[in-house]
Amino acid sequence: MKRALSIIITLLATVKVALALDVLEGDLLFATSSTAGKAITAATVHDSATPPVYHVAIATWVNNKLYALEAIDEGVVLTPYDKFEQRTLSKGGLLVGRLKDRSGIDQSVSNAMEHLGKPYDNLYMIDTQEIYCSELVQLSYVNGKGQRLFPLIHMSFHDTQGKILDYWRKHYASRGMAVPEGAMGTNPAQLASDPAVIILNNK
Numbered sequence: 001m002k003r004a005l006s007i008i009i010t011l012l013a014t015v016k017v018a019l020a021l022d023v024l025e026g027d028l029l030f031a032t033s034s035t036a037g038k039a040i041t042a043a044t045v046h047d048s049a050t051p052p053v054y055h056v057a058i059a060t061w062v063n064n065k066l067y068a069l070e071a072i073d074e075g076v077v078l079t080p081y082d083k084f085e086q087r088t089l090s091k092g093g094l095l096v097g098r099l100k101d102r103s104g105i106d107q108s109v110s111n112a113m114e115h116l117g118k119p120y121d122n123l124y125m126i127d128t129q130e131i132y133c134s135e136l137v138q139l140s141y142v143n144g145k146g147q148r149l150f151p152l153i154h155m156s157f158h159d160t161q162g163k164i165l166d167y168w169r170k171h172y173a174s175r176g177m178a179v180p181e182g183a184m185g186t187n188p189a190q191l192a193s194d195p196a197v198i199i200l201n202n203k
Helices: 002-019 081-089 105-113 133-140 166-173 188-192
Strands: 028-032 053-062 065-072 075-080 093-099 197-202
Touching: 028 081, 028 188, 053 075, 053 081, 053 105, 053 133, 053 188, 065 081, 065 105, 065 133, 075 081, 081 093, 093 188, 105 133, 133 188, 188 197
Parallel strands: none
Antiparallel strands: 028 053, 028 093, 053 065, 065 075, 093 197
């Protein structure tokens, strides 16, 4: 009986993986495009081996259904994977990133779920009640010892010539703020190129 139950559990786990092209719990889902999210991709450094990355979400299984846990305009939400994939591919490509060390995956996803329902941070500032896409990952992902995997970096809002992009000047000016160039934060491209992550595919 125990053996039969074990076989069933194994088969269910296998089906879970197969349903979404080998997307596993806690994989990082990177949205890429040469046009969508241009204000983000133009101001961030990218690995030459991957297309420009403008968004990141977390793959997670809830009640045997795959979702993308993500911070978007509506806040931190669970988006059905097929809807997320369709939206992403309509704008560009989808990269699946997997941690080389998955010992902290369950805790990382649990950490991320604690942010569910929080409002979106369109100021891209850390240490606030709001949260943005790569911040959700940076705050949540830990190794098996509970240590954070991804470091904070100095934020960039300038182009390759060092000029602050007009989009960001207007974005922050409309909120009565100066562009927080150099402030600590994170971005999707940083996570995609981190040595802790293996990029599996480019759809």
